């Protein structure tokens with residue numbers, strides 16, 4: 001049975017089906033008769049598109065733009081500074097790997113680690129809790145980044161019981177709130193959205209219905225295999241052509257209408273939405289997830305007096321001033337528009353957040369061959 | 380952080396019976412079962428997110444998705460799936476790292 005299932009999964013990469021979908025997509029875009037601009041809001045979609053070379057299969061008149069779908073990239077500088085300050089004050093800071101090189105005002109957590117600070121990369125919040133259990137004499141802070149899907153894991157860990165020396169510094173963000181902000185940006189003309197299958201696995205697809213109605217733009221929930229992405233784009237362009245601002249679920253093997261109810265209950269038991277700054281984008285109303293007051297004991301912000309003044313550098317970073325991450329996440333620029341791309345700014349020496357994370361647009365374009373977007377070619 | 384990789388549950392254990400050992404195309408990981416939407420048993424497929432199973436994927440639904448692709452294609456008038464020509468554009472796609480058959 002296992003082999004059959006695995007074969008079933010691999011069918012989502014079947015080249016013949018992919019070709020057929022790509023051709024159908026080309027016909028659909030041609031039927032619209034003008035360029036169509038759509039946005040996905042998930043770094044994993046960009047990875048799938050780049051890894052499988054899908055951009056080469058997109059019709060030239062279909063512009064698939066990467067929105068604010070990288071949770072690391074939108075983690076704001078002051079949030080990094082809080083983590084850096086906690087580590088500088090002697091706490092053991094555990095975080096996901098991509099967060100290490102994310103620049104703060106003057107230092108990243110990686111810098112602190114290099115200077116001998118106690119910074120540890122964990123794969124899961126569970127690991128951070130285990131570290132706290134193993135070191136009862138230390139304060140262990142989990143610097144938690146990620147969207148609601150990831151916040152659910154943090155919530156589950158807290159609800160499962162954590163030792164007294166464990167706390168959470170939340171940089172969790174709530175995607176639906178950011179989609180609203182991006183949809184209202186003046187000079188973008190996005191006609192439809194691909195919603196991330198993972199987030200929707202938790203939230204369910206119904207959550208996007210009010211958004212689609214309010215913006216007049218269809219939303220298609222998509223998975224991460226090549227066929228998932230192609231089929232979802234095909235459906236999205238068809239909804240755009242027919243002028244139907246509806247929500248379609250092209251990821252039914254994982255996403256239901258109402259989502260993962262028990263997970264959502266856990267999420268909202270521990271977190272609530274508050275306004276928050278997204279690096280490079282804007283202040284997003286209801287865009288951040290903070291621990292509810294009842295969880296003050298595990299909330300690093302309430303437990304410690306975090307003084308970022310000591311780690312916030314006034315030093316002006318001349319290179320960082322030239323970084324276009326914000327405009328890229330707002331769909332106003334491409335990584336290749338940045339004069340630092342691949343030169344001063346590379347994965348080993350990232351200038352901006354988009355080059356730090358494996359889900360960042362600049363990093364993905366750099367890893368998979370510069371600018372895997374053919375929209376400019378021959379245009 | 381947000382990988383869309385499904386894995387097969389090999390066994391379930393741990394102090395609270397909430398640790399699942401899961402095989403991801405040859406790589407074994409232990410996932411927590413705190414937030415998965417349905418009871419999980421060995422042999423099931425689950426979706427992993429940062430060390431937590433977030434969804435049990437019913438085998439029927441894998442089939443359902445494949446069927447959905449067929450429907451989308453038919454509605455788009457693509458005709459016979461297997462009769463599609465090999466186009467240079469997709470060939471270009473295959474040359475990308477990992478390729479459409481690779482797992483990157």
Ligand code: SF4
Pocket residue numbers: 322323324325328335338339340341342345346350351352353354355356362
């Ligand atoms: S290449 Fe580097 S500096 Fe330029 S926009 Fe991307 S992250 Fe910023």
